[in-house]
Amino acid sequence: MSKELINKLSSPSETGRLVIVGGGPAGLAAAAKARAEGAKDIVIIERDVRLGGILNQCVHSGFGLHMFGQELTGPEYASRLEKEAAGITALTSVTVLNVTPSLEVECVSEEGIFTVRADAVILACGCRERPRGAIGIPGARCAGVYTAGTAQKLINISGIMPGRKFFILGSGDIGLIMARRAILQGGEVLGVAEIMPFSSGLKRNIAQCLDDYGVPLMLSHTVTDIREKGGRLCGVTVSRVDEKLSPVPGTERYFECDTLLLSVGLLPEVELLRAAGAEIDPVTGGAVVDERMMTTAEGIFCVGNMLHVHDLADYACKEAEECARFAVRYLEGNRGGGEGVKAECRGGVRYTVPQLLLRREEGALSLKLRVGRVAKNVYITASADGEEVYSVFRRVVAPGEMEYLTVPADKASKLRKAERVTVEMKEKK
Ligand SMILES: Cc1cc2nc3c(=O)[nH]c(=O)nc-3n(C[C@H](O)[C@H](O)[C@H](O)COP(=O)(O)OP(=O)(O)OC[C@H]3O[C@@H](n4cnc5c(N)ncnc54)[C@H](O)[C@@H]3O)c2cc1C
Structure with missing residues (x-):
């Protein structure tokens, strides 16, 4: 990176500068959309040596159906997104250390420490x-x-097989995908233990990665002991758990294996949000945002898996595109939105994103949410001051599958004007 570029980025921008931290699918999709919406000065900052984020290590197919109408592998998908963002300034091997409330983006790279001035x-x-x-x-x-993602990186990027005989704890999507990957690479997978009575992974991954390869999924089970020989794992004990998730004595089974993969949840990367003083949602682990996906720190937006963990990279990209439109409006001086009303979650709904509805926003309202348990024949409803204004029926809901609600403009307006908004799941009578 040249000194001239660093000097330029350290100075105020004439047209308003949008800085995007993270060059994964969400960051790339946001950049391309922001340019299409008229932003002139966009900078992507990525700590890795290349753009693409986690997609670079996801060599399996299944990406891109919603964004490009095609089934692509992770690296193919990343390169499509990179092409869409071609020509936009992208700094790689640069880590952002801090974003100040006055939108100074503090970075470190081989060149040393420098600051990029941002307007959003x-x-x-x-x-x-x-x-x-x-x-x-x-x-x-x-x-x-x-962790399953570390094993994925070792096998797919470094060409190193981390073991031969695997057991997997947790039925998150990365663990399911790694069960198939380990088998295709010549390994053996003895089983997947999930502490909950349901899987947190997508149904399609259970079918394609476990059922197709005869790998048993042991629901309501967990690993209760790890044994070693000569410093290396040589087996795990797996036990059934009761309703309180406590291991049931007498149900122990020993599996001789050399590797345990963990797929027990993903946590949004929130250090920069914390440093910027943005509010964190204790349920999602990511930022609290309004309908523009702006955090409670003025001018700082948040998208993708940093905001809340998505089922598919496609959904993270769609969300990022939506956010980019608002970020460009913000750069243009449209800072409206005004006061917000917080959506309260009840009756099995764990969270919504956005959490804050804006009094002055107009048009349809997109709400993403997750439930806390598997349920059949339910309505998901949104109420304004106790009056039900919108409801959708679902034959099945599960914690592993995100729900998307689009509330039409007239009903959304009632919610935005309410003193109290509640989103809940109700059984069909
Ligand atoms: C280990 C792992 C494995 C996964 N495997 C699969 C899979 O097999 N299949 C699947 O469908 N989904 C998988 N996912 C989910 C996948 O990550 C998301 O669907 C998608 O990549 C989310 O896009 P994103 O842009 O929000 O995040 P990411 O793809 O994670 O991109 C975030 C980018 O931000 C960069 N970054 C972070 N902090 C900084 C900083 N301070 N400064 C500069 N750059 C920074 C990172 O280097 C990264 O490139 C996996 C997730 C993880 C964590």
Whole structure:
């Protein structure tokens, strides 16, 4: 990166500068859309040596059906998004350390520490995996325990097979995908244990990655011991759990294996949000945002897996495109929106994104939400001051599948004007 470029970016922009932190699918989609919407000065900042984010390590197909109407692998999808964002200034191997309330984006690279002046910032930093320490599995602290994403990177990027005989804890999508990947790479997968009575992964991944390869999914089971020999894992004990998720004595089964993969949840990457003083949603683990996807820190927007963990990269991209339109409006001086009313979640709905509806916003309202349990024949309803204004019927809902509600403009307006908005799940009578 040249000194001239650093000097230019450290100075105010004549046209208003949009800085996008994170060059994964959400960041790239936001950049391309912002340009299409008229933004002239856009900078993507990516800490990795290349753009594309997690897609670079996802060599399987299944991406792109919603964005491009085609089934693509992760790297193919990343390169399509890169082409759409071609010509936009992209700084790679640059890590953002901090975003100040006055929108100074503090960066570090081989050139040293420098600051990029922004007029609006979109944070698209993705998420990270919950490690062993976050779930406290008893047993030996030995080699052979990996998060599923680490194993994915080792196999698909570095060409290293981390083990031969695998057991997987947690039925998140990355774990399911890695069960198939390990088998295709010559490994053996003995089973997947999930502590909950339902899987947190997509149904299609259970069918295509476990059922097709004869890998058993053990619901209401967890790993209760890890054994080692010579410093390497040599087996795991798996037990059934009761309704309180406590292991049931006498149900232990021992599986001889050399590797345990963990797929026990993803956490939005929120350090930059915290530093900027933005409010964090304790349920999503990501930012609290309004309908423009602006955080509670003025001028700082948040999208993709950094906002809340998405089922598909496509959905993260669609959300980023929507956010880019608002960010460009913001750059143009349209800072409206005004006061917000917080959507309260009840009756099995865990969260909504956005969390804040804006009094002065107009048009249809897109709400994304997740439920906390599997349920059949339910209505998801949105109420304004106790009066039901919008409702959709679902034959089945599950925590692993995000729900999308589009509330028509006239009904959305009632919600936006209310003192109290509630979103809940109701059984069909
Ligand atoms: C380990 C892992 C494996 C996954 N595997 C699959 C899979 O197999 N199939 C699937 O459908 N989905 C998978 N996903 C989900 C997938 O990540 C999302 O669908 C999609 O990539 C989300 O896009 P994103 O742009 O929000 O985040 P990401 O793709 O994670 O992109 C975020 C980008 O931000 C950059 N960044 C973060 N912090 C900074 C900073 N401070 N400064 C500069 N740059 C920064 C990161 O380097 C990264 O490039 C996986 C997720 C993880 C975490």
